[in-house]
Amino acid sequence: MGLFKKTEPRQATGENIYKESFYQTDTGMCLLTHPDFEIFDANNSFASIFGFEREELRGSLFAVVWKKCEERDLFFTEIIRNGHSPPKATRVLRPDDSERDIVISGVRLDEDMILITVFYLG
Numbered sequence: 001m002g003l004f005k006k007t008e009p010r011q012a013t014g015e016n017i018y019k020e021s022f023y024q025t026d027t028g029m030c031l032l033t034h035p036d037f038e039i040f041d042a043n044n045s046f047a048s049i050f051g052f053e054r055e056e057l058r059g060s061l062f063a064v065v066w067k068k069c070e071e072r073d074l075f076f077t078e079i080i081r082n083g084h085s086p087p088k089a090t091r092v093l094r095p096d097d098s099e100r101d102i103v104i105s106g107v108r109l110d111e112d113m114i115l116i117t118v119f120y121l122g
Helices: 014-024 044-050 070-082
Strands: 028-033 039-042 084-093 099-108 113-120
Touching: 028 044, 044 099, 044 113, 070 084, 070 099
Parallel strands: none
Antiparallel strands: 028 039, 028 113, 084 099, 099 113
């Protein structure tokens, strides 16, 4: 028998698999409500990239992690108009006044929810 053997299929629901993926990935991920851009949920990677604890972000406006600027406004306008924004490199200021170079993208999941993904370029 080879190195790989067939395993029994996991009895997890699709929702659980996606939930686990959301929380365990190294990619920063955040769910925002629309139209108010409130952080519904974020994973630890997302919080860490921006210098926060995950619990601090829930219920906060997205402006907490990316201050209002023309670039941010254009990013969200593109998501609302086109349903997505392709990856964009930018720099954000963290609460400790350090800067982070990131790549950010977003997709509108439905009328009420937006998914943001972020990679740290450090």
